[in-house]
Amino acid sequence: MRAVLMDVDGTMIDSYPGVVASYLAALEQVGASHPEAKPLRQVLGPPMVESFAEAGVVGADIEKARQAYMDAYRADGWTNASAYEGVGDFLQAMKDQQVVLATATSKGDFFTRKVLERAGLLDFFDVVATAGIPGVREFPTKADVVGDAVAQVRAVAAARGLDADEPIDFVMVGDRHHDISGAKTHGIDTVAATWGYGDEAEWAMARARAKDFSELGRVIDGLW
Structure with a gap:
């Protein structure tokens, strides 16, 4: 069995406008400002509290900033996003090959589902692995999210009759x-989505890279 784990922001969804506007509004609420040396696009990807900390937000203001961000994002930030060209065709091609599809995102569960549903992508996924639901089930790091995605994919495999000792190619x-x-952390190779918010140094860490979704399928086939 084969499985592809997909990040959301900067990989499937261009969420820069809504996320950055909400982030800047949150910083303003606590009297902080974005570090000039850090490109704004790099706010997207890590848990938002990490970006607040890098902006000098400390102590109780971290929670104030987080809440202000959520208020702004909930109001209209989440709708200020769009799917990257070709993502739907890529996901359909993976489904046609019987590949298990899972998200692996540091975005919370509620807005992951809302954003993907709005883009018409949610139904492609067998597994939706996210940062979780605050106070209920939380995965604070990307390694935690990936671990949860792997566990859920294995549950899907078991439900489809795959023996527990049969390998899954992730x-x-x-x-x-x-x-x-x-x-x-989980021994999984990554294809860098170079249309996203990272930079050359980050993408160099990956096993492979792709410049768009039309190339991504061929790159993944090469890894398998």
Whole structure:
């Protein structure tokens, strides 16, 4: 069995406008500002609290900023996003090959589902692995999210009759170093999505790279 784990922001969805606007609004609420040396696009990828900390937000203001971000994102930030060209065709091609598809994103569960549903992509996925639901089930790091995705894929495999000792070939697709290192923790190779928000140094960490979705399928086939 084969499985592809997909990051969301910067890989399937261009969510830059809504995420960045919500992030900047949150910083303003706590009297902080974005570090000039850090490109704004790199806010996307890691858990948002990491970006707040890098902006100098500390102590109780971290939670205030997180709540302000969620308020802004919930209001209209999540709708200010669009699917990258070719993603639907790629996901359909994977389904046609009987590949198990899973998300592996540091986005929360609620908005992952909302954003993917709005883009017409949610139904492609056998597994939706996310940062979880606050106070219920949380996965604070990308490695934690990938681990949950792997466990859920194995459950899908078992439900389809795959023996427990039969291997599953996993590939991760993501645009940031968090995706690559999180997958490596579980021995999974990553294809860097170079249309996303990372940079050359991050993409160099990956096993392979693709410039768009039309190339991605061929790159994954080469890894398998």
